[in-house]
Amino acid sequence: MEHLHTVLNHLLMGFGVALTPANVLYGIVGVVFGTFVGAMPGIGAPSGIAMLLPLTFGMNPTSGIIMLAGIYYGSQYGGSITSILVNVPGEASSVVTCLDGYQMALKGRAGAAMAVAGVGSFVAGTFGTILIMLMAMPVANFALRFGPAEEFTIFLLAFTCLISFASESRSKTLVSIMLGLVIATVGIDPFLGRSRMTFGSMDLMGGIDFITVAIGIFGLGEVLIGFEENIKMQFTKVPRLREVFPTVAEWKASYWPIIRGSVLGFCVGAVPGGGATVASFLSYSLEKQVSRHPEKFGTGAIEGVAGPEAANNSATAGAMIPLLSLGIPGSGSAAVMMGAFMMWGLRPGPLLFEKDPQFVWGLIASMYIGNVLLLFLNVAFIPAFVRILRLPFPVMMSLVVIFCLVGSYSFGTNLFDVWTMLGLGVLGYLMKKLEFPQAPLVFAVILGPLIEVSFRQALTMSRGSLQIFVASPVSVCLVMAACLVLAVPPAWPLVRRVWRKG
């Protein structure tokens, strides 16, 4: 009860911060841009956040994070627009929405599909925000006791989760993480001040900024892929406002999928490597399994839209828990946001709630406001978004290239960063083509310096003994969890086979 009282007091303070005119405006800019980014094939949420990051240089951090978070969860709302109306997913997490959403649109029920997607996203987003509010602070308080050894083991667990739960191959995820760590080690050694991995280049002495990496890998890499594919969008009939109300039967069919999707999405999103895409696929398969008419899936079943859309939104909220309370991003977008925290001089993690309560609670309060705004935008303003999306593809892609270029230049005002961004853009393109996941690379660039510092601090404290990593109950649990996470998925099919035979 005392915890709830404290939370409500903090939340009131958060609304005081989030409801200032400037922050409301930044929130609106974030959610509108996020919806657009989500709807636009070829630009993902991480690239959208990376591209707008340079605009937050001059802002106070609270306004900046309100805008970036708006892009993050706004993109999940927006993903359904093109999935339903064009059968082209704007986001990877909206791929499954195409299966039934587009079929509904062909049957003239696009409005109902979009309304259910919007309401499902709103319910899931609000549910997720409530859980962030209730869970993030206790987790952060617990993590306050962590020393360097516990910090390192929690990073270890995060990386093993990334490898184990990745939808791509484990070897490829490992390579992505290692490439990110290579980039993170370029520059000056944090302990001794010696240059390393610079290969004699003065330009590399300062290291490679995460913004350059994020813009190159996510932004330019995506543009190159999108441009090669030359996506053409042909919209089905765009629903009018009076056509967006689902029937009573459709509401009844959507009720439970939204609830199940919200819970499932939040749990999956909180695990690094889980993310909105995995959550939406799991939700779709869950709905198909529990349905009395699984044969209707793929032909326009509204449950196939309601569940996944709720799940992908709830997953974005889930990813905020480890980010805010432990300093571990749960997804590629959360990783870029974590980089932004560090750029503003804030260290996400347990101390954030103590040192910058206005920042954290302002962000949480803004998520409530943002979800209401998004529900309104996604039900009432669909025709307006569609009009923007009808802009020629080359116009949008060329604008993204310009944003990538100016954004990467503006951080260090150095053309070397722009060349680095171009090189990383090519790397991002190659990774996408060869099916290497991109998010773990950015993840490792951001977490790399923190991992190294905690590891070296712990070893210095223990005079070189690795036993420090199993010296406390917390680190023992974390190391065991990391081993289990690595061992169970490959061993599971074997265990099942033995079980069935036995």
Next chain:
Amino acid sequence: MRRAEQISAVVLFVLSVLLGREALHLSYWAGPHVPGPGFLPFWVAAGLMVGAVGVLVAGRRNREGDVAWFANREARARLLFLALLTTLLVFAVWPLGMLLAIGLYLLIFLMIFMPGRWAIIVIMAVVTPLAVHLIFERWLLVPLPKGVFGF
């Protein structure tokens, strides 16, 4: 994609050897029991090597046939043109200045990909540099490179 995967694995393996060699030039220990600057790079190179071997093995086991890298010649031409034009844009920033380079880039880019739609092309080529100037130079106070014409 099988061959591309195998080639990427070999490239990654060579990269891991080069990185490992660079890491060995740095001190592995900084003092008694204190890891030095070469500690993490060494293990990262080792991890990259393991990953590269994993990708190579998976590539050999992959029974799917090779898929063409580009869907068609048009896709390849489009991509190469974008890469070339973007590289030229960065080269043009110092002599011409960021704003003029952006304007010219958009003019050429849109003339090729949206031929005949002059109204949009000209508006984009003029309005975008202006917007970049207002947002980055005026609002965010980022000094963008100036060219021979002074802007």
